[in-house]
Amino acid sequence: MGVKGADPAEIEAIYRARLADFRRVAAAIVGDVERGSDVVQEAFGKALRRRKTYRGASALEAWLWRLVINQAKDELRTARRGPVPVLLSANGSTTHEDARLAAAVAALPERQRLAVFLRYYADLDYAAIADALGVKGGTVAAALSAARENLRRTLEEAVR
Amino acid sequence: MTDTALQTALARLAPGVDGAPAWDDVVRRAGRNPRVGWKLAAVVAAALLGSGIVAGALAEGVLNGSLDRLSSWVGGQPGEPAPEQQAAFDEENAASFAHFPSGTRVGRLLSFEFAGRSHDLLGFRDHANLCVRVVPPLVPATTAAPECAPQSLLARVGEPVAIVGGRVRQGVPAATVLYGLAADSVERIDVLEQGALLGTATVANNAFVLATPDRPRGEDEPPDTNIVLRVHSPNGSVEVPAPAFWSRHHLELEELPGPVRADRTLQSGSVGWLEHREPRGQPFTWPYDAPDRVLYSRVLTPDPTSSFRLALAYGEDPDWKEHGRWYCVAWFWPLLPDSPSRGCGRVDIVNTGLMLEGTSPVVGTFTHYVGVAADEVARIVIFYEDGYVQPVSVNDNVFSFYVATNKSSKLAAYDDEGHVLRVFSLR
Numbered sequence: 001m002g003v004k005g006a007d008p009a010e011i012e013a014i015y016r017a018r019l020a021d022f023r024r025v026a027a028a029i030v031g032d033v034e035r036g037s038d039v040v041q042e043a044f045g046k047a048l049r050r051r052k053t054y055r056g057a058s059a060l061e062a063w064l065w066r067l068v069i070n071q072a073k074d075e076l077r078t079a080r081r082g083p084v085p086v087l088l089s090a091n092g093s094t095t096h097e098d099a100r101l102a103a104a105v106a107a108l109p110e111r112q113r114l115a116v117f118l119r120y121y122a123d124l125d126y127a128a129i130a131d132a133l134g135v136k137g138g139t140v141a142a143a144l145s146a147a148r149e150n151l152r153r154t155l156e157e158a159v160r
Numbered sequence: 161m162t163d164t165a166l167q168t169a170l171a172r173l174a175p176g177v178d179g180a181p182a183w184d185d186v187v188r189r190a191g192r193n194p195r196v197g198w199k200l201a202a203v204v205a206a207a208l209l210g211s212g213i214v215a216g217a218l219a220e221g222v223l224n225g226s227l228d229r230l231s232s233w234v235g236g237q238p239g240e241p242a243p244e245q246q247a248a249f250d251e252e253n254a255a256s257f258a259h260f261p262s263g264t265r266v267g268r269l270l271s272f273e274f275a276g277r278s279h280d281l282l283g284f285r286d287h288a289n290l291c292v293r294v295v296p297p298l299v300p301a302t303t304a305a306p307e308c309a310p311q312s313l314l315a316r317v318g319e320p321v322a323i324v325g326g327r328v329r330q331g332v333p334a335a336t337v338l339y340g341l342a343a344d345s346v347e348r349i350d351v352l353e354q355g356a357l358l359g360t361a362t363v364a365n366n367a368f369v370l371a372t373p374d375r376p377r378g379e380d381e382p383p384d385t386n387i388v389l390r391v392h393s394p395n396g397s398v399e400v401p402a403p404a405f406w407s408r409h410h411l412e413l414e415e416l417p418g419p420v421r422a423d424r425t426l427q428s429g430s431v432g433w434l435e436h437r438e439p440r441g442q443p444f445t446w447p448y449d450a451p452d453r454v455l456y457s458r459v460l461t462p463d464p465t466s467s468f469r470l471a472l473a474y475g476e477d478p479d480w481k482e483h484g485r486w487y488c489v490a491w492f493w494p495l496l497p498d499s500p501s502r503g504c505g506r507v508d509i510v511n512t513g514l515m516l517e518g519t520s521p522v523v524g525t526f527t528h529y530v531g532v533a534a535d536e537v538a539r540i541v542i543f544y545e546d547g548y549v550q551p552v553s554v555n556d557n558v559f560s561f562y563v564a565t566n567k568s569s570k571l572a573a574y575d576d577e578g579h580v581l582r583v584f585s586l587r
């Protein structure tokens with residue numbers, strides 16, 4: 001397949017339409033609202049720079065999700081900030097129960113954790129998650145099922 | 161757990177992140193390569209804060225003078241130029257076994273008098289850590305390791321000061337010396353012991369030092385010392401307990417987030433590459449008496465964001481009470497001519513997943529841990545009482561990390577399938 005290239009206007013449209021979702025997922029991956037926003041800005045800057053390399057094999061939005069996720073993972077590696085899945089409660093405090101859930105999400109294997117973020121923070125369907133993560137739809141279903149089971153097991157164990 | 165229940169719970173934990181689009185910033189970044197520096201990120205963050213669109217807790221953290229704002233550390237060299245100290249630093253750095261990166265710039269944060277002698281508190285960066293060093297040292301030069309604070313944890317501490325090093329009621333005559341980092345907003349720090357004023361710290365360049373002789377004590381006075389830093393800023397004062405090791409508060413495993421027990425038991429944990437003599441890390445000739453017979457040893461980089469190095473040896477020693485094979489580690493800090501600390505454990509100990517060694521200062525906001533992990537350990541996670549989760553990288557089966565001591569925490573080690581191999585409290 002030849003190189004298709006992405007239209008900057010389309011990239012901007014997706015940025016404006018889904019900015020809150022991108023920021024929320026990026027913040028969840030890096031564990032920090034400020035850095036999550038920075039990750040999104042950087043990923044979209046990269047998207048503009050690399051727009052000619054977009055091959056059109058998947059939806060443009062999936063390609064952008066991949067850039068955001070990879071940028072967030074790079075941020076974790078370089079800044080050594082961890083996969084902190086949960087940031088802040090609405091009022092800035094964290095209840096004991098929420099802290100346990102946060103810990104349970106953090107303990108998930110990476111693919112499961114990313115699938116959870118994309119499913120529940122960005123409301124992507126399985127096909128879109130599969131595109132964003134570069135895996136098959138069945139893998140997403142399996143990852144989310146395993147994640148739910150892991151979370152259930154961990155939380156039930158914690159309250160015993 | 162149903163889909164809806166999970167969605168509700170997760171939504172409660174991570175509320176939506178709003179914010180005005182900043183497409184112009186995206187376009188600007190597109191024209192630059194490589195990635196944006198932190199200064200621009202700070203500008204964007206400031207803009208977000210200015211427009212009141214960042215979640216409340218973050219704004220609170222920035223505005224209350226916590227340690228994510230250290231203006232004197234902006235740029236390559238903190239504090240004031242100190243050419244003589246720089247030259248001495250460069251010489252020591254070149255002569256030591258481990259090294260800080262070439263070109264590390266040292267600045268004088270402040271000077272202080274102690275026991276009739278003048279000392280400087282120097283500051284410098286080591287990758288992701290902010291480090292300080294007292295010169296001339298207050299302890300023997302061969303053990304005066306640089307003391308560092310991980311930048312990623314400083315903002316998480318949630319307090320306007322962090323004690324990075326010092327000693328309490330030590331020496332003859334006894335004295336207390338405390339030093340560390342202070343946020344931009346800090347104007348004065350009074351140090352209290354058992355509620356009485358021990359002294360007022362010198363504050364400059366986002367650093368502080370208190371150096372004071374021990375006060376007279378009554379015979380009935382308990383030996384434990386409860387030290388509190390009363391930190392004054394334009395917005396008022398806050399009291400920061402100094403988390404001395406004997407009085408650090410801790411919660412039980414069950415009270416902390418994260419797993420409470422292992423769900424997989426190792427039958428025979430080991431460090432395979434070491435026993436098979438794979439050439440990981442760098443060559444190292446183990447120079448120490450123990451173990452008596454060294455079968456293989458290498459020096460490793462447990463944490464890529466630090467210049468700290470750890471030598472790992474595999475050997476046996478017939479004189480030891482428990483015969484068999486042992487793993488031994490030796491710490492290597494830049495600026496020190498030799499390892500100031502070593503430790504050994506029977507290979508069997510790795511059956512528990514980890515061999516952990518801590519280096520706890522008497523008083524400090526952070527504790528530095530190092531250790532050896534079995535092959536089966538894929539990752540290590542620290543869980544704090546407030547829900548913060550700190551990952552620990554494991555490289556060539558060794559690890560090195562700092563823990564904030566003002567919050568109770570525990571460590572969990574996982575295999576690559578997410579099973580818990582080991583979990584215990586960090587105290």
